Amino acid sequence: MKLQGSYTLPAKREVVWQLLNEPKQLAACLPGCEQIEAVGSDHYQVKLKLGFAAISGSYSGSVRLSDKKPPESFRMNVEGRGTAGFVQGEAKIELVDDGDQTVVRYSGVASVGGLVASVGNRMMELAARRILEQFFANVASQLRA
């Protein structure tokens, strides 16, 4: 499953960069994030409750950031496992200046397996898009606060 898109955030990219690299603030933006813990440099363990309406489950996994070029770009690896299946993904995230705002561009590939993939296939891509939109909307409101 390919995921790509962009989102405009109401702050300069140095500010955005700082927020995305600060685990506490990041956790506040991750939809359904119940716990985040640094287990190494740029390596976090997370617990998420993800889903839509009736279809939701708990996932635990890790997030790893690499190839960091502040404040321009980084790569993000996500691995998670839950009762309903597992997810693995990698994305490149770029921050582009746009006046007082920052455009975040992401492009990546995610693979999902297990029950959630075989049963939820019809709605999975859309669910992933919605979760990302929610994430960026949360980042935007953090920046405004």
Add this chain to the structure above:
Amino acid sequence: MIPAAFEYHAPKSLEEALRLLNRHGSEAKLLAGGHSLLPLMKLRLAAPRCVIDIGRIHALRYIREENGRIAIGALTTHSEVLESPLLRAKCPLLPQTAREIGDVQVRNRGTIGGSLAHADPAADYPAAVLALEAEIVVASADGTRTLRAAEFFVDMLTTALLPGEILTEVRVPVLSPRTGTAYRKLHQPASGFAIVGAAARLTLGPGGKVEHVAVGLTGVAPKAYRATAVEKALTGKKVSEKQLAEAARHAVPQDVELLSDLHASSEYRKAMAVVFARRALEDAFSHAQGKKK
């Protein structure tokens, strides 16, 4: 295939169900026919702590004519809709749609209220209630409110229902003279869900011009929607099959976010939305002309 443990309640009245729903809040799920919720629970994709089974509230199971409209209780099954002489005579689009839902088991247990409240992006009824400009009645401890079908569907699996509310009734108009309706669907053969489903309602006025037309599409986008550009292209015009086909090409507006999955890419869905909108319009048009019933 065994669900996680849950608390079970089987209220006998709407008031009791509303009280339970208020008490348990977001930990509770309403169970109607169970053909969406139970499979999810068996696979443990859903694990509500509390299930409120409203299936025994018989007062919500009816189809009756009231003030020029037909009122359908939320717990009416797809089979009851399909076989209702009243609906067949006065609002055939709902039976036409119910016939295409799932399989016999699903139609015997699944309910119109459950299907609408679940708001699966590929469910059949949403297209029909949009084309019928139906009203959806919801109840809460504070009373009832009535929503238009177009404002009821918000997003994938998301409706305008608020916490503590239960969908109780669907109201559809009685077919006016020289009106035809049709539901045409491209089935996903394994699941029976719509890859694309198109519902059309078309009324011819004096001189054979299209007086009113409404088209609902499901399966294409995160939520079912009215194809307003198709409707605009036909309203007030004298049409032939050629114009219907021409108008159907507007079935998918530019700004619609298209669904895509293993079975059908977004490009394919878009192409099929045009084809099935055209077929539904052709059928509705010929019914409106009185060619066949």
